[in-house]
Amino acid sequence: MATSDPVYLRVVEDIRRQITDGTLPPGAPIPSRAQLTRKYQVGETAARHALRVLASEGLIIGRVGSGHYVRERPDLSPLHRWRFLDHPAPFAADLQSQGRRVTWDWHSEPAEAGPDIARRLRLDESTTLTRTHYVFRGDGRPLQLATSYEPLEFAAHTEEERRSLVARVYAHGIKITEIVESVHTRVPRPAESDALDLPAGIHVLHVERTHWAGDRPVETSDIVIPGDRFRIMYSMPV
Amino acid sequence: MATSDPVYLRVVEDIRRQITDGTLPPGAPIPSRAQLTRKYQVGETAARHALRVLASEGLIIGRVGSGHYVRERPDLSPLHRWRFLDHPAPFAADLQSQGRRVTWDWHSEPAEAGPDIARRLRLDESTTLTRTHYVFRGDGRPLQLATSYEPLEFAAHTEEERRSLVARVYAHGIKITEIVESVHTRVPRPAESDALDLPAGIHVLHVERTHWAGDRPVETSDIVIPGDRFRIMYSMPV
DNA sequence: CGAGGTCACTTGGAGCCCCAACTTTGCAGC
DNA sequence: GCTGCAAAGTTGGGGCTCCAAGTGACCTCG
Numbered sequence: 001m002a003t004s005d006p007v008y009l010r011v012v013e014d015i016r017r018q019i020t021d022g023t024l025p026p027g028a029p030i031p032s033r034a035q036l037t038r039k040y041q042v043g044e045t046a047a048r049h050a051l052r053v054l055a056s057e058g059l060i061i062g063r064v065g066s067g068h069y070v071r072e073r074p075d076l077s078p079l080h081r082w083r084f085l086d087h088p089a090p091f092a093a094d095l096q097s098q099g100r101r102v103t104w105d106w107h108s109e110p111a112e113a114g115p116d117i118a119r120r121l122r123l124d125e126s127t128t129l130t131r132t133h134y135v136f137r138g139d140g141r142p143l144q145l146a147t148s149y150e151p152l153e154f155a156a157h158t159e160e161e162r163r164s165l166v167a168r169v170y171a172h173g174i175k176i177t178e179i180v181e182s183v184h185t186r187v188p189r190p191a192e193s194d195a196l197d198l199p200a201g202i203h204v205l206h207v208e209r210t211h212w213a214g215d216r217p218v219e220t221s222d223i224v225i226p227g228d229r230f231r232i233m234y235s236m237p238v
Numbered sequence: 239m240a241t242s243d244p245v246y247l248r249v250v251e252d253i254r255r256q257i258t259d260g261t262l263p264p265g266a267p268i269p270s271r272a273q274l275t276r277k278y279q280v281g282e283t284a285a286r287h288a289l290r291v292l293a294s295e296g297l298i299i300g301r302v303g304s305g306h307y308v309r310e311r312p313d314l315s316p317l318h319r320w321r322f323l324d325h326p327a328p329f330a331a332d333l334q335s336q337g338r339r340v341t342w343d344w345h346s347e348p349a350e351a352g353p354d355i356a357r358r359l360r361l362d363e364s365t366t367l368t369r370t371h372y373v374f375r376g377d378g379r380p381l382q383l384a385t386s387y388e389p390l391e392f393a394a395h396t397e398e399e400r401r402s403l404v405a406r407v408y409a410h411g412i413k414i415t416e417i418v419e420s421v422h423t424r425v426p427r428p429a430e431s432d433a434l435d436l437p438a439g440i441h442v443l444h445v446e447r448t449h450w451a452g453d454r455p456v457e458t459s460d461i462v463i464p465g466d467r468f469r470i471m472y473s474m475p476v
Numbered sequence: 477c478g479a480g481g482t483c484a485c486t487t488g489g490a491g492c493c494c495c496a497a498c499t500t501t502g503c504a505g506c
Numbered sequence: 507g508c509t510g511c512a513a514a515g516t517t518g519g520g521g522c523t524c525c526a527a528g529t530g531a532c533c534t535c536g
Contacts, residue, residue, distance in 0.1 A: 006518085006519055006520085007519080007520075008519080008520085032486060032487085033486075033487080034485085034486085042520085042521095043520055043521045043522075044520095044521070044522070044523090045520050045521055045522080046519080046520060046521085048487095048488090049519085049520085051487090052488095056294065056439075057425045058425070062486090062487060062488080063486085063487075063528090063529085064486075064487045064488065064527070064528050064529080065485080065486055065487065065527070065528030065529040065530085066485095066486065066487080066528080066529050066530080067485090067486060067487080067529090068486090068487085076422050078420065081472070081474070082474055085474065085476060086476075166476070176476050177475065177476055178473060178474065178475050178476060179473075179474045179476060180471060180472070180473045180474075181471070181472045181473075181474070182316065182470065182471045182472075183421050183443070183469060183470045183472070184314050184465060184466075184468065184469040184470070185423035185441050185442075185443055185465035185466070186465070186466065187294075187295045187296065201294075203423050203441045203465065204423075205421070205422070205423055208469075227422060227423035227424070227441065228422075228423070228424065230422065231420045231421060231422040231446075232420065232421045232422070233418060233419070233420045234319065234418070234419045234420075234421070234472045234474075235416060235417075235418045235419075236319070236320060236416065236417045236418075236419075236472075236474075237415065237416050238323065238324075238404070238414050238415055238416060244488085244489055244490085245489080245490075246489075246490085270515075270516060270517085271516075271517080272515080272516085280490085280491090281490055281491040281492070282490095282491070282492065282493085283489080283490050283491055283492080284489080284490060284491085286517095286518090287489085287490085289517090290518095300516090300517060300518080301498090301499080301516085301517075302497070302498055302499080302516075302517045302518065303497070303498030303499040303500080303515085303516055303517065304498080304499050304500075304515095304516065304517080305499090305515090305516060306516090306517085
């Protein structure tokens with residue numbers, strides 16, 4: 001039954017097994033196209049296709065001129081929601097608690113809401129609000145992107161204000177009562193692959209977070225996280 | 239600068255644009271390999287590669303003997319956590335509330351914990367527990383997989399008991415106090431692609447859910463959801 | 477000993493071809 | 507009008523080849 005399977009799958013499965021069972025440790029070189037054709041008695045097309053499939057699964061990474069190598073797959077670091085709710089940098093406090101030196105760049109600009117954000121903040125599409133882009137880095141390497149949208153009146157003006165959205169909004173007599181996050185996964189957009197330094201085939205977790213004051217949305221943000229490096233932990237008291 | 243870009247990218251970008259801006263609506267046929275080579279003046283390899291990339295992004299789907307078509311991408315259905323916490327079938331109640339006729343198959347069997355589950359339930363690796371596999375279907379189509387692990391003493395024996403883990407555990411004088419879920423994304427395993435009827439390139443959301451009674455884990459399960467069809471909503475009171 | 481250059485090897489893009497298995501369409505015959 | 511079949515078109519697996527750009531090892535020369 002398995003004899004009529006495509007031949008490239010034989011190669012994929014053999015190498016995948018060697019990677020998962022540790023025969024090929026992270027960083028180990030994968031045989032080159034030429035070596036695979038000889039070793040598995042397959043054509044170049046099959047060898048090439050096998051490498052592409054393994055790369056798209058995130059198991060190996062190809063370096064032009066050098067070869068394919070088993071990808072370093074750090075254990076999925078947990079990002080704990082619920083512990084660090086009121087933080088301008090979602091998950092950043094969590095990364096810090098993992099002993100990484102977390103830095104971040106941000107820049108704000110006025111922007112039109114647009115259909116998507118308008119719906120999420122229950123505003124008119126043409127409303128102008130403050131959009132802030134964040135890039136978070138751990139020990140220099142990019143870890144996470146976030147884009148936050150706030151109505152102008154809540155926007156932070158000082159570094160101090162930026163630290164707590166809750167306090168900032170409370171200054172207007174509005175109390176945040178709920179945070180809603182929606183998680184899904186998707187292919188990174190080109191700009192995101194670039195900013196996060198993602199190899200092909202790695203998906204991202206996209207978290208849409210909205211701060212609510214009663215039934216009024218107060219802030220919303222899009223958080224983009226490499227899907228293969230992190231797990232998001234939600235803890236819910238019963 | 240963009241003139242030296244690979245030619246297959248020109249094709250990918252042009253078709254992607256047509257799909258996202260609606261020129262090619264869901265279900266619309268994509269030009270065949272032969273047509274693409276003529277239309278974009280590229281070789282077969284480039285046309286083929288472009289189609290493969292678009293398919294791996296989940297934008298199109300190939301049907302052998304027929305052609306490639308723009309994939310139907312139903313809006314990401316929300317699965318609300320927090321609302322239906324004590325349910326044997328995670329998210330199933332939620333699917334039902336979306337007007338789908340949800341059915342599910344399950345079967346239980348005794349199984350050894352193994353390293354992973356042993357760690358999650360803080361048991362010995364060789365402990366025997368009840369493993370239950372669920373397949374959830376909405377209007378006949380598979381929507382979600384779940385595998386639940388319960389120590390033998392908490393396992394359900396009647397259909398009635400199956401309805402509430404909280405009640406089942408409470409019968410032993412143990413009160414569930416917390417549910418922890420960890421979300422990440424990964425490539426579906428072959429069995430999962432099969433069971434969920436997933437085309438190549440679609441990732442899954444993997445939710446590890448653990449019910450805790452104080453500092454004692456009481457049940458844990460793995461929930462696997464097509465990443466492109468669902469979003470998981472977490473709602474956290476501040 | 478160190479610097480620089482050459483050369484072999486590797487990836488990734490691209491082209492062309494063959495074939496099996498499957499779908500669609502259109503036509504011929506009942 | 508309907509059935510059944512053949513032909514044409516399509517995907518996906520596989521093979522072969524050429525080439526540009528990058529890497530790494532080694533060797534030669536100052």
